[in-house]
Amino acid sequence: MRRSRVQSFAAGLLTANSAPHLATAITGRRHLTPLAGRESGPATNAVWAGLNLAAGALLLRRSRRNGGDDWGADLLAFEAGYLAFAAWMAGSERVLRTNS
Structure with a gap:
């Protein structure tokens, strides 16, 4: 597997993780983070x-420097990372109710 694909997958995971925290910030609620815990x-x-997100x-950006010239494959890896994180979070929240 090309290094750029791994970086794109990880970028998808991180970007997906930013979404619920951003929604929480906008709505003025509390949500678990490693920075301050449940509160x-x-x-x-x-x-x-x-x-x-950063x-x-x-x-x-680094995936591009590491041979990521095939944007289609890198985009697919990014989307797979995003989807994997979203599915994991939806399932774990349903079962563990971490933020309930």
């Missing part, structure tokens, strides 16, 4: 969302 408020979630963008 992470909107500001903490905004910071965590920004960090995840890291995802950085990985996508």
